[in-house]
Amino acid sequence: MARKATHGSTMEALLAAELPAGDDWQFEPKWDGFRCLARRDGAEVTLTSKSGKPLARYFPEVIEMLAGLEAKRFVLDGELIILVGDVLSFDALQQRLHPAESRIRKLAKETPAGVMAFDLLELDDTPLTAESLRERRKALERFFAKNAAPGLHLSPATIDRKIALGWLERSGGALDGVIAKRLDLDYRPGERAMIKVKQQRTADCVVGGFRYAEKKREVGSLLLGLYNDEGLLDHVGFTSALAAADRPALTKKLEKLIEPPGFTGNAPGSPSRWNNERSTQWHPLKPVLVVEVRYDQVTGRRFRHGTGFLRWRPDKDPKRCAFDQLAPELRPSELEELFSASRSRRGTRRPSERRSER
Numbered sequence: 001m002a003r004k005a006t007h008g009s010t011m012e013a014l015l016a017a018e019l020p021a022g023d024d025w026q027f028e029p030k031w032d033g034f035r036c037l038a039r040r041d042g043a044e045v046t047l048t049s050k051s052g053k054p055l056a057r058y059f060p061e062v063i064e065m066l067a068g069l070e071a072k073r074f075v076l077d078g079e080l081i082i083l084v085g086d087v088l089s090f091d092a093l094q095q096r097l098h099p100a101e102s103r104i105r106k107l108a109k110e111t112p113a114g115v116m117a118f119d120l121l122e123l124d125d126t127p128l129t130a131e132s133l134r135e136r137r138k139a140l141e142r143f144f145a146k147n148a149a150p151g152l153h154l155s156p157a158t159i160d161r162k163i164a165l166g167w168l169e170r171s172g173g174a175l176d177g178v179i180a181k182r183l184d185l186d187y188r189p190g191e192r193a194m195i196k197v198k199q200q201r202t203a204d205c206v207v208g209g210f211r212y213a214e215k216k217r218e219v220g221s222l223l224l225g226l227y228n229d230e231g232l233l234d235h236v237g238f239t240s241a242l243a244a245a246d247r248p249a250l251t252k253k254l255e256k257l258i259e260p261p262g263f264t265g266n267a268p269g270s271p272s273r274w275n276n277e278r279s280t281q282w283h284p285l286k287p288v289l290v291v292e293v294r295y296d297q298v299t300g301r302r303f304r305h306g307t308g309f310l311r312w313r314p315d316k317d318p319k320r321c322a323f324d325q326l327a328p329e330l331r332p333s334e335l336e337e338l339f340s341a342s343r344s345r346r347g348t349r350r351p352s353e354r355r356s357e358r
Contacts, residue, residue, distance in 0.1 A: 010189065011187055025182060036048060055080070077117070078119070084111055132186060164180070205224035210285065211281065212283075227321060292310040301323065
């Protein structure tokens with residue numbers, strides 16, 4: 001029986017405004033998936049999220065794939081990803097977190113997941129976390145040379161900052177940004193020992209509604225909307241980054257504009273087992289206010305995270321706030337074109353070109 005891995009958490013990253021310069025850095029795409037540690041110890045295979053939660057039951061096809069590799073004992077650090085059509089889909093990953101095994105099995109057949117690996121932490125009985133990234137990357141590439149399988153992918157890496165900047169410029173769909181790691185650094189579980197840079201973008205949105213703060217009759221968040229091709233206002237996200245000093249006056253202004261329906265297309269969700277009535281109740285507004293917000297990622301025509309408030313746009317016609325201003329998703333076919341071009345330039349390591357047979 002192999003010695004159990006002692007690293008129970010992933011190495012994390014600090015958010016930075018720009019990529020570091022110098023020859024001591026390796027750059028990798030930051031994939032839009034579920035971060036996980038994939039372990040195999042003989043017949044036992046596990047997937048563990050960066051928060052320590054088990055993921056194996058939600059991805060049976062990944063467990064089966066890893067159990068069929070030539071290597072019998074290893075720990076990979078990577079991202080779980082799902083390709084739907086020609087787009088990596090975070091929504092499809094979220095759908096896997098379902099209590100019904102029958103539903104999970106159905107989705108595993110319809111939209112099989114894969115692993116995009118970017119680090120090797122243990123192989124056979126040998127822990128690699130004390131080795132430098134430079135040596136671990138070599139070991140990872142040797143691992144892939146011996147363990148080809150549909151659904152197992154080697155994430156590209158480069159020491160060329162210009163190539164990494166190209167990845168960053170194209171990020172926003174399949175890519176969630178770029179990660180920078182020191183080549184001489186060992187693997188440090190639980191520490192923020194890497195740097196991540198995300199592409200920040202802005203959008204002008206209609207304020208279609210608002211929610212009160214949880215314990216005050218004061219605005220807590222603005223609900224944002226964009227007009228779709230049918231001219232309907234779809235809910236796309238929220239911003240709660242409002243200055244405390246501005247909230248009392250803003251609340252009075254919003255209350256005067258309360259008028260159904262607010263959103264004429266997709267509206268904010270109703271209460272669920274994840275949200276109670278109080279936290280989901282919202283008030284519709286006459287669609288006359290426009291706000292400029294900063295966002296980092298769009299998934300399923302919605303902002304993935306809360307947005308940053310930048311400024312009000314009284315000069316902007318609400319009807320001109322449409323989806324066409326959002327950055328398009330970067331598709332895997334475009335990524336392959338980008339990576340193929342980058343391989344001809346010095347300092348880029350060849351990515352795995354094996355894809356899941358879907």
